Amino acid sequence: MKRTCFALLCAGLLAAVALPAHAQQTRYPVKTMDFDIWCTEEAHLSYDRCGKRLPADMQKFEAYRAIVEKYEIPYLQQRQQKLEFDRDILHNDPIDNKPDDRSKAPAATPAPQ
Numbered sequence: 506m507k508r509t510c511f512a513l514l515c516a517g518l519l520a521a522v523a524l525p526a527h528a529q530q531t532r533y534p535v536k537t538m539d540f541d542i543w544c545t546e547e548a549h550l551s552y553d554r555c556g557k558r559l560p561a562d563m564q565k566f567e568a569y570r571a572i573v574e575k576y577e578i579p580y581l582q583q584r585q586q587k588l589e590f591d592r593d594i595l596h597n598d599p600i601d602n603k604p605d606d607r608s609k610a611p612a613a614t615p616a617p618q
Contacts, residue, residue, distance in 0.1 A: 543566050
């Protein structure tokens with residue numbers, strides 16, 4: 506009885522872990538942010554100051570990264586949906602691309618006797 510309960514518990518835990526991973530099928534090309542690049546190119550600070558990594562600069566970087574991450578996934582989702590719409594509706598429209606006769610299965614040929 507205990508083995509059966511343990512086996513069911515393990516199967517339930519495995520399913521609970523596997524289902525969320527399966528539900529997230531689309532991966533978006535999210536770019537990682539680098540403090541050094543942000544410091545020199547976005548904040549326009551000197552290389553010496555960026556090398557020190559002051560706590561105030563780190564806080565500004567974390568705030569900037571949080572703002573960007575807030576909007577990045579919805580933007581990438583919207584872009585993916587637009588690409589799928591273009592592909593499915595605009596380019597694969599069956600009215601514009603009529604199937605030809607070659608798509609039908611070839612007729613069976615009789616075997617020679």
